[in-house]
Amino acid sequence: MKWDSNKYKPVQSASRYPMLPAGAYVAGVKDARIEGTDPDECLILRLEIVEGEFANYFSRRYSHESANASFSNQYQTTYKGDFRVQLPNPNNTRRQHPEWDESHFNHMLYCFEKSNPDVPFLWEQINNGGYVFLKGKYIGISVREGTFNDNPYTKIARLEVAEDVRKGLVKTMKKMDPRYSDGGSQPAAGAPGPSVSGGFTMVETDELPF
Numbered sequence: 001m002k003w004d005s006n007k008y009k010p011v012q013s014a015s016r017y018p019m020l021p022a023g024a025y026v027a028g029v030k031d032a033r034i035e036g037t038d039p040d041e042c043l044i045l046r047l048e049i050v051e052g053e054f055a056n057y058f059s060r061r062y063s064h065e066s067a068n069a070s071f072s073n074q075y076q077t078t079y080k081g082d083f084r085v086q087l088p089n090p091n092n093t094r095r096q097h098p099e100w101d102e103s104h105f106n107h108m109l110y111c112f113e114k115s116n117p118d119v120p121f122l123w124e125q126i127n128n129g130g131y132v133f134l135k136g137k138y139i140g141i142s143v144r145e146g147t148f149n150d151n152p153y154t155k156i157a158r159l160e161v162a163e164d165v166r167k168g169l170v171k172t173m174k175k176m177d178p179r180y181s182d183g184g185s186q187p188a189a190g191a192p193g194p195s196v197s198g199g200f201t202m203v204e205t206d207e208l209p210f
Contacts, residue, residue, distance in 0.1 A: 017061045020080075020154050022145040024170035026051040026162045027081070028138055032131040039091035043108075043131060047081045047141060047156065051166075057081075083141070083156045108159055115139050115162035140165040146176035 031046035049057050058081030065077045086092070088102040113122045115138045125133040140160030146153055160170050 017064045023172050024165040025049045026165050027141050029134045032134040039089040041087045043085040045083045111159040138162045142173050144173040147178045
């Protein structure tokens with residue numbers, strides 16, 4: 001049988017959503033929640049790009065992949081805009097260096113406070129009322145490229161100051177070394193910010209569409 005060359009040609013499957021390019025973006029917090037149990041609690045930030053060409057990327061991708069998952073029943077859909085921050089605890093059983101958690105947590109607070117200068121005493125509000133105060137706030141994100149089973153992908157790897165992203169001051173992160181690029185959801189290390197201290201409160205929040 002001779003195939004029609006005009007009908008059959010190499011085309012990427014329509015079920016695959018275009019990959020978000022590596023780079024820096026301004027995002028908003030749709031949700032902030034705590035997962036896990038003490039001493040291994042983790043803050044989950046549900047983020048969405050709110051400015052530029054790729055605004056609403058994570059929501060559009062989730063809707064697209066959910067529709068295809070319902071149709072094909074081949075894979076489970078996950079929201080690609082979630083970012084995990086391990087809460088500092090010297091008794092953490094999952095990390096060998098709790099000081100890293102403290103450094104990354106401080107960096108997160110620094111980025112949030114610099115990204116939302118109109119919100120006074122942001123850390124004090126979080127510390128007194130829980131992470132619900134992060135909902136609706138702005139934050140910058142660095143999206144980094146990696147490879148998993150020879151397939152390229154990108155993920156949120158680091159938080160940034162939103163205004164630095166707007167000014168083009170945030171350089172695109174280098175592609176992850178394939179030896180350590182596993183396609184997981186754990187973020188890469190962030191630079192340390194100012195030192196803070198305080199307790200943590202579990203919160204539950206609803207979605208906030210941007």
